[in-house]
Amino acid sequence: MQNVQLKVEGMSCGHCVTSIEKALTELGASGKVDLASKKVAVQYDESKLSINAIKEAIEDQGYDVK
Numbered sequence: 001m002q003n004v005q006l007k008v009e010g011m012s013c014g015h016c017v018t019s020i021e022k023a024l025t026e027l028g029a030s031g032k033v034d035l036a037s038k039k040v041a042v043q044y045d046e047s048k049l050s051i052n053a054i055k056e057a058i059e060d061q062g063y064d065v066k
Contacts, residue, residue: 002046005039007066008058016063023057 011017017033020040024031029044042054055065 001043003043004051005041008038008040009064009066011035011038011063019061020058023061027057029054
């Protein structure tokens with residue numbers, strides 16, 4: 001399993017947390033959103049998912065991954 005922390009702009013509320021965590025779960029990854037630091041800690045299997053797919057899933061929810 002791979003662990004990565006992504007900086008995500010545009011998150012401001014509980015709905016943001018839910019939408020990002022749900023999108024990651026649907027991909028087969030797990031994520032923990034920290035609104036205060038604007039970061040998402042993601043755990044995923046690098047043999048099944050790429051970091052680009054994870055970033056794309058977050059961006060598809062309307063957020064900007066830095």
